[in-house]
Amino acid sequence: MDIDMDIIKSTLEHQGELKDTFGEYSKVYLNTTENISGIMANMNLSDKDVLTVAGSGDQALNAYLNGAKTVSVFDINPLSFAITDLKVTGARKLKHAEFCNYFMPIWGEFLEYDTFNRLSKYLSEDTAIYFDYLYSNYTTREIFNKTMYHFTTDITTLHNLNDYLQRDNYERLQKILEEKDIKYIKSSLTELPEKLDDKYDAILLSNISDSIEDIWDIDTLKCYKRFIHTLSKKLNKEGIIQCAYIYSKYTSQIRKPIIANASERQKVFTEDEFKEVDVNTFVSVSPYDDKVIYFEKKRRRVS
Numbered sequence: 001m002d003i004d005m006d007i008i009k010s011t012l013e014h015q016g017e018l019k020d021t022f023g024e025y026s027k028v029y030l031n032t033t034e035n036i037s038g039i040m041a042n043m044n045l046s047d048k049d050v051l052t053v054a055g056s057g058d059q060a061l062n063a064y065l066n067g068a069k070t071v072s073v074f075d076i077n078p079l080s081f082a083i084t085d086l087k088v089t090g091a092r093k094l095k096h097a098e099f100c101n102y103f104m105p106i107w108g109e110f111l112e113y114d115t116f117n118r119l120s121k122y123l124s125e126d127t128a129i130y131f132d133y134l135y136s137n138y139t140t141r142e143i144f145n146k147t148m149y150h151f152t153t154d155i156t157t158l159h160n161l162n163d164y165l166q167r168d169n170y171e172r173l174q175k176i177l178e179e180k181d182i183k184y185i186k187s188s189l190t191e192l193p194e195k196l197d198d199k200y201d202a203i204l205l206s207n208i209s210d211s212i213e214d215i216w217d218i219d220t221l222k223c224y225k226r227f228i229h230t231l232s233k234k235l236n237k238e239g240i241i242q243c244a245y246i247y248s249k250y251t252s253q254i255r256k257p258i259i260a261n262a263s264e265r266q267k268v269f270t271e272d273e274f275k276e277v278d279v280n281t282f283v284s285v286s287p288y289d290d291k292v293i294y295f296e297k298k299r300r301r302v303s
Helices: 005-015 037-042 059-063 078-092 097-102 111-122 126-136 140-147 155-161 165-179 208-215 220-234 248-252 262-268
Strands: 048-052 070-075 182-186 201-203 235-246 274-279 290-294
Touching: 005 126, 005 182, 005 208, 037 059, 037 155, 037 274, 037 290, 059 140, 059 165, 070 078, 078 097, 078 126, 078 208, 097 111, 097 165, 111 126, 126 140, 165 235, 182 220, 182 248, 201 208, 201 220, 208 220, 208 235, 220 262
Parallel strands: 048 070, 048 201, 070 182, 201 235
Antiparallel strands: 235 290, 274 290
């Protein structure tokens, strides 16, 4: 997970913060914004090989808690690997309360240096150098503001989104992680099928579907469906791809990702190949559920 510190230093010194648009060396999420518990409730990950976005690291931790045999993560942003490395290391080494205090900005204090200092010797060299630089130059609040997206919510919601944050589950995860590791694959979405040497039983694409118009500006949904078919060749028999996550908040928005337009989406992502499932949203005041879309290889013969 090579991190180019010259890019980091230059961006922070000249721009004051990392870029907000998703990409290489953009900001990262400290915590998930999607209902990972709901996503994985519809996927049998027991003894399965799993590939997921790196994101906040929560996807990988939840996958291992849900019985995955191996977990690989991919991302175009090496800083997502750094936050995943930090979070997985924290899950290995910190008690439940310490982990929550460190990683959740809902508390008065978080990302405290003393806790990082305890973890740093267990981190990869690049992760340690990156965070050492941040702690040497900025306060914890500045680190959050300059390098992370400003998503905050309450503790109950984060526990509901992440099975592993339940105390008993967290302790069980710690035992699991004693014998597990994470494989990191640096790749954009479109390059992913070519970058994969292995096949997987489950692939999780998180909410990448929100950004597909940035990749395919013409026939977006058809192009994304073709991509899912291509990626499905990296699935084992009866494998599954979580290919879209649609937030309930889009229901009331005039401008929204094309994947959130149900009438257009369902013309392309037909039920003979794709399954839509409702899951609880993190927006407690929303009268609607989030939606997750899955592609199941057993539903389609892939050449």
